[in-house]
Amino acid sequence: MAQLWGGRFTKETDQMVYLFNASLSFDKRLYKHDIMGSIAHVTMLSHQSIISEQEKDLIIDGLNKILQDIENGYLQFTEEYEDIHSFVEAHLIDRIGDAGKKLHTGRSRNDQVALDMKLYVRDEIKETDVLLKKLLITLLQIMEEHIDTYMPGFTHMQKAQPTTLAHHIGAYFEMFKRDRARLADIFKRMNYCPLGSGALAGTTYPLDRALTAELLEFYGPTLNSMDSVSDRDYLIELLSALSTIMMHLSRFSEEIIAWNSDEYRFVEIDDAFSTGSSIMPQKKNPDIAELVRGKTGRVYGALISILTTMKGIPLAYNKDMQEDKELTFDALDQVKVCITLFEQMLKTMRFRLDKMKASATNGFTNATDAADYLVGKGVPFRDAHGIIGSLVLHCIDQKKSIDELTIDELKQFSNMFDSDIFEAISLKTCVEKRLTIGAPGYEAMKQVIELQHVYLKETFLS
Ligand code: ARG
Numbered sequence: 001m002a003q004l005w006g007g008r009f010t011k012e013t014d015q016m017v018y019l020f021n022a023s024l025s026f027d028k029r030l031y032k033h034d035i036m037g038s039i040a041h042v043t044m045l046s047h048q049s050i051i052s053e054q055e056k057d058l059i060i061d062g063l064n065k066i067l068q069d070i071e072n073g074y075l076q077f078t079e080e081y082e083d084i085h086s087f088v089e090a091h092l093i094d095r096i097g098d099a100g101k102k103l104h105t106g107r108s109r110n111d112q113v114a115l116d117m118k119l120y121v122r123d124e125i126k127e128t129d130v131l132l133k134k135l136l137i138t139l140l141q142i143m144e145e146h147i148d149t150y151m152p153g154f155t156h157m158q159k160a161q162p163t164t165l166a167h168h169i170g171a172y173f174e175m176f177k178r179d180r181a182r183l184a185d186i187f188k189r190m191n192y193c194p195l196g197s198g199a200l201a202g203t204t205y206p207l208d209r210a211l212t213a214e215l216l217e218f219y220g221p222t223l224n225s226m227d228s229v230s231d232r233d234y235l236i237e238l239l240s241a242l243s244t245i246m247m248h249l250s251r252f253s254e255e256i257i258a259w260n261s262d263e264y265r266f267v268e269i270d271d272a273f274s275t276g277s278s279i280m281p282q283k284k285n286p287d288i289a290e291l292v293r294g295k296t297g298r299v300y301g302a303l304i305s306i307l308t309t310m311k312g313i314p315l316a317y318n319k320d321m322q323e324d325k326e327l328t329f330d331a332l333d334q335v336k337v338c339i340t341l342f343e344q345m346l347k348t349m350r351f352r353l354d355k356m357k358a359s360a361t362n363g364f365t366n367a368t369d370a371a372d373y374l375v376g377k378g379v380p381f382r383d384a385h386g387i388i389g390s391l392v393l394h395c396i397d398q399k400k401s402i403d404e405l406t407i408d409e410l411k412q413f414s415n416m417f418d419s420d421i422f423e424a425i426s427l428k429t430c431v432e433k434r435l436t437i438g439a440p441g442y443e444a445m446k447q448v449i450e451l452q453h454v455y456l457k458e459t460f461l462s
Pocket residue numbers: 023027083109110113317319321322323325
């Protein structure tokens with residue numbers, strides 16, 4: 001066991017306690033950020049004449065070599081090191097001797113781990129944003145291709161009014177746009193540097209915290225050292241944003257699973273993104289979408305877990321907080337792979353335009369438009385609603401759609417009906433007359449697509 005703290009102990013740590021307490025098995029993935037933070041720390045220590053320039057150079061050189069050796073596999077993360085911080089420091093001292101012992105001057109593992117996690121999360125937020133942007137580009141392509149692909153819009157899972165595939169996909173475009181905005185907000189709020197907060201009460205060394213913050217590209221140093229080592233709010237916000245991304249992906253997955261079923265046949269998932277059954281030879285299952293839906297629960301779990309962990313922790317650092325890592329790492333891993341696969345599945349998915357159109361044509365999706373037609377002829381809307389209601393009942397009885405009735409049949413319900421009704425309630429008219437911004441009509445949709453192109457050119461995180 002290579003521990004950083006043997007001095008005041010008279011007994012060896014119990015082996016099981018050691019393993020229970022150790023975090024290297026999972027915080028090893030912070031190695032790059034731990035080393036990056038240490039390089040900024042010693043650069044500042046030497047700038048403040050707390051260590052010499054030579055010592056700084058030796059330490060930085062040693063740290064860079066450790067980084068290289070981890071990356072080329074020469075240095076292995078073995079159980080004898082408690083955590084990534086001990087691992088790096090012990091190897092540094094092994095390699096450069098006494099100068100290495102000065103690395104931890106004016107620092108605690110409490111501000112060190114707070115820094116490492118922030119540096120890691122910052123990179124992950126940016127990566128997630130890149131993936132979301134890629135997904136948005138694919139969604140926009142689908143929207144452009146399907147601006148006049150008619151399909152039913154649903155409420156209560158019942159056909160409601162006709163819309164287009166572009167319009168339906170456009171709803172998800174808005175959701176993922178907000179997801180990106182949430183990530184950007186979190187980034188802005190969390191991007192302050194905790195290094196220099198020490199264990200909890202700062203240090204007596206004349207550290208230049210603004211300098212370390214600047215070297216690590218933070219907006220500035222955090223302003224309360226107790227808060228700095230105890231704050232996990234940004235992880236809670238992140239897990240909440242990740243949960244929302246998963247919720248959106250899960251709703252979308254649910255639709256794709258339904259649309260891919262024999263009952264709908266709106267889409268066909270590409271063979272490369274489907275799986276088969278070991279017993280039923282005919283099966284082609286939408287497993288990617290189902291797994292995305294399933295993993296949503298796991299990401300929600302991480303959010304609830306950290307909220308519960310944090311609620312009982314008095315100031316300042318307590319070891320409970322070590323629990324933040326595995327769940328944050330796992331949630332980020334899951335979200336990134338889900339966005340990536342989902343995007344590829346969408347890109348290769350075939351839309352069955354004939355089925356969508358046929359489905360939009362029946363099921364009385366034009367009933368609202370038929371009522372609006374009567375309103376146009378001077379009938380008050382509430383009366384028109386009643387007339388069309390009885391008409392629909394009649395159609396159900398006759399097993400016909402509204403537009404399959406003759407004008408004479410229609411006139412039995414209202415003498416306001418004229419031969420122009422058929423044009424007025426055609427699928428094309430129902431969609432194309434919906435021209436308010438945000439609606440599926442061609443011109444309105446074109447305008448929105450233009451705005452989405454402009455949006456995609458803006459950058460914050462990517
Ligand atoms: N592995 C610890 C964590 O993740 C690092 C901080 C340890 N600090 C301490 N005082 N034991 O939280």
